[in-house]
Amino acid sequence: QVQLVQSGAEVKKPGASVKISCKASGYTLSNYGISWVRQAPGQGLEWMGWISGYNGDTNYAQKFQDRVTMTTDTSTSTAYMELRSLRSDDTAVYYCARRPYSIGLPDYWGQGTPVTVSS
């Protein structure tokens, strides 16, 4: 069955970087994209961007363009999202999700990785 397992909770200081992993199983990573979405405490969902598992092409939300890097390692079926220059308002749960090219939408999601940014 399709599973996306994310790395564990992170606590970071302002200005630091965080890199979250998302290990895919039950399907071939290169045949799908991976989307990243975050959710601040008590708030709604915010799309951050996506990466093609086929060729590594990325599409970032303009808001994160300067601070985010999404990558994949098809040899380990793992996707990564690095967010730099963290601020307190980056405190959120970060989700990865499989993105089928056929519908262009996240379908299967990871369990989420809480990131807390605090001095």
Added chain:
Amino acid sequence: DIQMTQSPSTLSASVGDRVTITCRASQSISTWLAWYQQKPGKAPKLLIYEASNLEVGVPSRFSGSGSGTEFTLTISSLQPDDFATYYCLQYSSQYTFGQGTKLEIK
């Protein structure tokens, strides 16, 4: 950027009720709209894509309609498992979520 406005923000209803949630886009998005359900502490679940297509495994009491700038999600007969928060998502130009509608038990 395309903005998505959902209404209502909160909806109180009873088991068996028919409920409708609306999502409006700031410009035409054709039918590039999806609906997600999210329960507390859980990841979102895809319900509907391209405005009206039911994702595999989603109960038929869920339906979606609309095109252009106005869209609706309808649950024909609420079940206890349906009380959750619902989000629309436009994917015509980049991706933008609505602010969410919390469906509560009356």
